[in-house]
Amino acid sequence: MSETLSFAAPLTRWRGDRGTYHLVTIAGEAADQLAMHARLHRLEFGRSRGFxxxxxxxxxxxxxxxSxxxxxxxxxEWILLVSRRVMRAEDLAAGDTVRLELELL
Structure with a gap:
């Protein structure tokens, strides 16, 4: 059984050494649920996923x-990168508030 999180968050632009990225920062209750999911995964499988x-x-x-x-x-806090393909398909720009749904796998 998978868990689904729904929330709204701003789309942020971050410029790094290798280029510009667009991301959503996940905080609050959604971040707590992600942390619990990660801990349960580590307990079940004896290790955590990469990073x-x-x-x-x-x-x-x-x-x-x-992703x-x-x-x-x-x-x-947790970070989700948003690709150019998604940005174009949904006509998004940095600073837009996006309604995001995450199904935890």
């Missing part, structure tokens, strides 16, 4: 894709 990530199926509008969310600040 402590959690696999998800993400959905913004009509666009969905498989991973990555913990930040000791799992009090």
């Amino acid at each position: 402590g990530s959690v696999k998800v199926t993400a959905r913004i509008g009509e666009t969905h894709w498989k 991973s969310v990555f913990p930040q600040r000791k799992q009090s």
Whole structure:
């Protein structure tokens, strides 16, 4: 049985050494649920996934894709990268608030 999280969050632009990325920062109750899911996975399988990530199926509008969310600040926040393909399909720009649905895998 999979768990689904739904929430709204701003789309942020981050410029790094290798390019510009668009991402959503997941905080609050949704971040707590992701941290619990990661802990349960570690207990069940005896190890955590790469970088402590959690696999998800993400959905913004009509666009969905498989990805991973990555913990930040000791799992009090999580990051989901949003590709250019998704940004174009949903006509998004940095600063937009997106309605996001995550199915935890």
